[in-house]
Amino acid sequence: MIPGNKDTRDGIAFSLPFLVVYIAFMIYPLLSGLYVSFFKWDILSSASFIGLDNYKVLFTDEKFYSSLWHTLQFVLMTTPSLLLVGFLMALAITGKSPLKGLMENVFFFPYIFSMTVVSTLWAWIMQKDWGVLNQVLMMLDKSPVSWLTNENYAMWSVALTTLWWTAGFNMVLFGAGIKQIPKEIYESASIDGATYWQEVRHITIPLVSSTTVLCLILQIIASFNVFGQVYVMTGGGPHGTTRVLVQYIYETGFKYYKMGYSAAMSYILFLIIMLVSVLQYALLGRKENT
């Protein structure tokens, strides 16, 4: 397509700055991590080679399974709700509401705050005895709820916080997708007598599907790697029912000094995320093309 075919040379030249950084700060430490996962190592003493033992232990470790399950719960709680709320918000800000400008700003705003600030703030709001949420409930003559210290609510509370925090990001992505849909399609549909929700269902949703795939993949990766919100808000409690895998990886490595085991678990998590992402891309990407 382009004369003077120096594609390979140029391709490498333009990739080089990034690749240097990427190899230094990602690939190299990642491979070191892989190497470590075959050792029993407490970070301080010399490591002893144990082959695949760390990986074998992992499959019999009850805490590994429960942590993975809690992570999965979080993924299942947040992914659909974040996509749905983000999409509904996008509909609102691309519609005819006089409030759409305000909504766009207000819904996106929490996203700029740091994890520490957001989690501490919500932990305070949801505090059982002095938090404003229960105070409001009590004014309405309802009994207060242990948002963060009851196993039935704790993970939902963290998920709710995450929803408030990041839904705006998805809103902006969906909003852009919706704005790209030609107006004529909607016009001809309404001439045919389609209701608003019919339009959404038959025009908007199919035409933003590439955005949906993007959101879905980003969301799943983010949710699988969840750690900060949980750690600050519930500390993994009550009695370990919100301990997510990344927290367990962190504790095993840095609190219990089992670096090799911690690295092995990281690799399994990495594999899981990759598998899920590739699967999604393959399944949803194909559907989109047909």
Added chain:
Amino acid sequence: MKSKKLIIRTLELLFIALWVFPLAWMLITSLKLEEEVITKTFTFWPQNPSLANYIKAFTSTYIVNWMGNSFIVSLFAMLLTLAVDAPIAYAFAKIPFKGRNVLFWLVMGGMMVPFQVLIVPLYLQFNSYGLVNTLAAAYLPRIALPIGIFILKQFYEGIPSDLEEAAFIDGANRARIFFKIIVPLGQSAMATVIILSFINAWNDFLWPLIVINDTIKYTITVGIANFQGTHGTQYSLIMAGATVASIPQILFYIFFRKKIIAGIATSGMKG
């Protein structure tokens, strides 16, 4: 019809209120005294509004230094991210070199790595460069941002190839095309990457905590985490710290609001 509209407006207002309230509550709590926060008789508004928590945050901690540090870290992270992400995104979008797809997926795979696994190797690496306890150590591992590449590539693919071809015929090389055509046209996508990397670096917690030793060199997220202790959490003080810590981001947002949203939006468009 009218009543339906009314319901929708009410619903919208309700959601706006729900989204604004937590932040308002942060501000309200920060103006209360501790005795008024942990109390048997709940009051919504501060009975004796006081700046005591802010005064304490400013006088008994290094909060100003922390903000300065966070600013430096985020600024460098953002500029360097752009400097390395934009060229490779261009290569992915427009240069059909051998191994491009493999390389692309290798880079995207980086998004899926749990950062915890990198900490110890990274620390030992930075130590051998003598960079532990410097701000450079806090931002360097943050400049390889795969999502930034994805966003830029998505945008560059949308730039018509005719422009490039015309320039080639005029005898321009790729470097010239990149700086003269791609970079100016891709500004909105670049704005997104700038913002994402800024937010990303500003919010980073575990890595700066480990790699920076001097309290005075902490970033703000690490610094305010120290407000929590074994003596019971002082909520109003933490809320004051959190409010102060968020001011730069709020200003950043107010000034670049349009660009931020427009930029993120481009990545949601079809390539």
Added chain:
Amino acid sequence: MKKRLVLVALVALLASSVLFAQAAAEQKKEGPIEITFWSLFTGGDGEFFDAMVDEFNASQSEIVMKNDMVKFDNYYTKLTTALAAKTAPDVVVVHQGNLLNYVPSGSLLALDSYVSPSMLADFQKAPLDACRFDGKLFSLPFDVHPIVMYYNKDLMAKAGVTKVPQTAQEFIDASLKVKQATGKWGMAIDNTTGVYKAYTLARLFMSMVAQQGGSLLTADAKAPNFNNAYGEKSLKWLQDLVHQYKVNPGELDYDAAMNTFKLGDAAFYFNGVWATGTLEQTAGLNFGAAPLPAIMGGEAAWAGSHTLAIPVQKNQDPKRVEAAITFIDWMTSHGEMWAKAGHIPTRKSVADKSEMKALPYRADYAAAAAFALPTPRTAAWEEIYGTLSDKLEYAVTKNQNPKAALADLEQTVKNIIASY
């Protein structure tokens, strides 16, 4: 063109920031020796500690101590990475219970040849011995902080409880009286995870097992030893307070427990001595402090101990080690200042100081140091402690059958020990 200029400027800035950092590091050679220190003291502890360091720096002109603070949860992560790279500061705090994570790898300096016999003789024997491993001394105890009891005198008076309860049954009776007369909680034992795990449950459980003559782990710390009548009785009591007698709130986390007691909503409260500093600053709270009562008959109480250690460096400078020892000597022998935070000092000479005797509450529980339980000597302790807290939290929250709970816990602890 502009873009390229920006790039060049950036690289220059980057390089200079690194250079400046190095230059700044080298400048420090002149004048008094500057040594560095990491502490994990935040909140009230931190304020008292910083004041001590300031006074140390003002008291002499040879040494300047620079103190940096790290939040407790992340302190050991940071310390471990720094020790691995041999970049740790000159002096560090290590809990006595965590020493075993650092001693075997040779990360801490053996102090025997640096500490004078007269200084050693001034330390109380038990906390000092806890810092010895294979006959060598690896740190010096800065304090002992056992779990103690705090009681609200006003609530007790209102309920007509005239004697501070001692035994399991007395606690239940007194708590019921308080509840009946005032509608407040009898006890405030935290039993769920919040900012911290439900460590109080683990601390009480460990203490109560020992009070009956048992021990949490066997003497060689190689196996669990609590799945027996001692363990059952202890766990049952903790559960009954919540479920049978309903005198202790459920789903109560560390912060909430402390606030409940501070607000005068509970009569009896158990926490480490570090709570004293905060409680005495609470307006309108009329409370007393006492060593952990012999709830299960005997005297024993969980205790932690902050110890000061010197990390091994790549090039250990004897002058800096000497300065570090001077600092440790000063800090421990001014324990009366540290006692303001509630902790029990470890130097014999401190106990006789008039400033020490003038502090309220401290004398009331100083006796607790005598029956402080040492942390079991196993590298697996941190994981056992955390798991114990989680599982006891579950058992108390769910009112699980104590036998089943302990059997499960025993198996888990066995697995943990085997994995090290």
